[in-house]
Amino acid sequence: MKVLLVEPTYYTRFPPLGLLKLASYHRSRGNQVKLVRGINEDLKFNPDRIEITSLFTYAWKPVHEVIKFYHNKFTSAKVRVGGIYASLMPHRLRSFFPFIDTHIGLFEDADDYLPAYDLLNEVEKWEKWNSTILFTSRGCIRNCPYCVVPKLEGKIRPVVEDLERHIYPGHKRIILWDNNFFASPNWKKILHDLEDIGLPVDFNQGIDARLLDDEKAHMIADLRISLIRTAFDDLHEKKAIVNAVKLFSQSGIKRRKIFIYTLYNFYNEKYPSDTPSTFFERIKQIAELGCVSYPMRYEPLTALEKNRFVSPLWTNNQLNMVVKARRILGYGGAFPPYKGLVKKFEKADNFEEAFSVYPLKEKNNKTQLRSKDNRIRSTVTQTPKIALDAQCDISLAQKIAVTNDLPG
Numbered sequence: 001m002k003v004l005l006v007e008p009t010y011y012t013r014f015p016p017l018g019l020l021k022l023a024s025y026h027r028s029r030g031n032q033v034k035l036v037r038g039i040n041e042d043l044k045f046n047p048d049r050i051e052i053t054s055l056f057t058y059a060w061k062p063v064h065e066v067i068k069f070y071h072n073k074f075t076s077a078k079v080r081v082g083g084i085y086a087s088l089m090p091h092r093l094r095s096f097f098p099f100i101d102t103h104i105g106l107f108e109d110a111d112d113y114l115p116a117y118d119l120l121n122e123v124e125k126w127e128k129w130n131s132t133i134l135f136t137s138r139g140c141i142r143n144c145p146y147c148v149v150p151k152l153e154g155k156i157r158p159v160v161e162d163l164e165r166h167i168y169p170g171h172k173r174i175i176l177w178d179n180n181f182f183a184s185p186n187w188k189k190i191l192h193d194l195e196d197i198g199l200p201v202d203f204n205q206g207i208d209a210r211l212l213d214d215e216k217a218h219m220i221a222d223l224r225i226s227l228i229r230t231a232f233d234d235l236h237e238k239k240a241i242v243n244a245v246k247l248f249s250q251s252g253i254k255r256r257k258i259f260i261y262t263l264y265n266f267y268n269e270k271y272p273s274d275t276p277s278t279f280f281e282r283i284k285q286i287a288e289l290g291c292v293s294y295p296m297r298y299e300p301l302t303a304l305e306k307n308r309f310v311s312p313l314w315t316n317n318q319l320n321m322v323v324k325a326r327r328i329l330g331y332g333g334a335f336p337p338y339k340g341l342v343k344k345f346e347k348a349d350n351f352e353e354a355f356s357v358y359p360l361k362e363k364n365n366k367t368q369l370r371s372k373d374n375r376i377r378s379t380v381t382q383t384p385k386i387a388l389d390a391q392c393d394i395s396l397a398q399k400i401a402v403t404n405d406l407p408g
Contacts, residue, residue: 001031004047004077005119006070008054008062009038015126016053017133017177018083020115022107027116035119037126038062039069047077054083058299058306067097082107087152088302105152106138111159117168131173131202136160137184142208144233145268148301149179158186163193173200182211191219200224206231206261209244214251217244221251228253232282232293233263234273245289255290256337262286265319266298267311274298275313276351279322284345284354287337294334295322318351325355 003026007016016035023033034045050070054063063085071079082103086093090102115133120126139156140149156179160166167174174194181187181203194201206229207220220228228248232241241260249255262282266274279295286293297319300309310316326333329341348354 001026001049002045002047003031003033004043004045004050004070004074005033005035006050006052006066007035007037007123008052008059008066010055010059010062012055014133014175015117015120015123015129017115018107018110019051019053020117020119021110021113022051023116023119024113025107025110028113033116033119035116035122037123039066043073047074050074050077050079052079052081054081054085056299056303056306057085057088057301058303060085060089060304063093064096067100071097071099084148084152088148111135111138114166114168117171130171131175132166132168132171133175133177134160134166135177136163136186136190137178137181140180141183142180145271146233146263146266146298146301153179156180156183158184160186160190163190164197167197167199171199173202175202175204177205178203179205180208180211181205182208182216187216188219191216191223194223195219198224200226202227203229205229207244209237210240212240212244212247214247217247217251217253221248221253225253226257228258229261230258231261231263232286233261233266234271235278235281236273238282238285241285242289245291256292258289258291259334260286260291260293261296262293263296263298264322265309265311265314267313272313274311276318280345280348280351280354283335284348287335287342287345290337290342292334292336295326297322318355321352321355321357324357328357 003023005016005019005023007019019035023035026033034043034047036043052063052066052070054060063081067079067081070077078101079097079099080101080103081093081097086102087104090104093102094100117129117132120129137156137158137160139153140147141156143150174197178184181190184190201223202225203220209230209232230241230244232238245255245258248258262279264274264276264279283293283295297307298309298311299306303309310319326335329344330336335341345354
């Protein structure tokens, strides 16, 4: 049987892990596989089955385009679609394409296979890819209302015993996609194995600050790691964040290498705590800790357009202020702890003062230009470039789910 694996041309910084595992699964059964990205008019491959992956729900258009194209080109081939969009909105997909099959969640039979990274040599976008992406665990102990992981993966469980077997020969880096690494009972063994292997490591989905202790911080610091990621999504997590930064700092990790995602624009009737004011407090706290904050705008799990949802507790103007401040005051969309920027946040009395990039009228009708603060801008050259190799443009609501692109 010939199997065509299709990755739509939506924005992503990572190759389609699910399709690569599925390729190895099909190969183990004697099937011939071919990987393409987007529409390939000159494809010399006549498949019996077409497997299509999907990413976020708001990236649905490229998915529909490849379904139409390849179904019309290979009318007798069976088409199956999986991934996040297919898992969250299967009825919508089938309403457009009643002839397809949809796969919801993980394809467990393929999850333990070493991805067929050799197929990336056939795709221009990925031909120079040299990192192994893997999960050592699936699921999560949390049930955050903005995250899709509990629905797609369920409860936490280890899925890798022999780590070295899952490292692709010749790869130069390991990218971990565990949703909550330290919640897995195998975390200590995995850290020892990572140290023995000796490759640079990226905990790409972040580390749960609430689970960190001195032992874990020192074991992380013993790895070849360039950046620590964690999240500060609610003011109730302040104590855990402050403690985590302290532990990492004491273990030898520089605070400027601690990268903290900050959720904003989230709304849930049970958790009405995300407001411009509380967002500002989190950003200011991170700046005072000497770490990097990266704002992550919330998108509903089934949003069909990006950046259209506005929380009842936010306004469009306030959301735009964050966007402009990230672009003008920050660097790469983040707020590094530049001295001038930290001072700006510390002196601000409210959200508007902190994130204004235009003159603000004072009570005495004088103006104060905040976006042209030379002290902020002059420190840019003093700060090393942050390795923004996470897929940072995605919504926090769906960012964890980027890993679950197994199509069936």
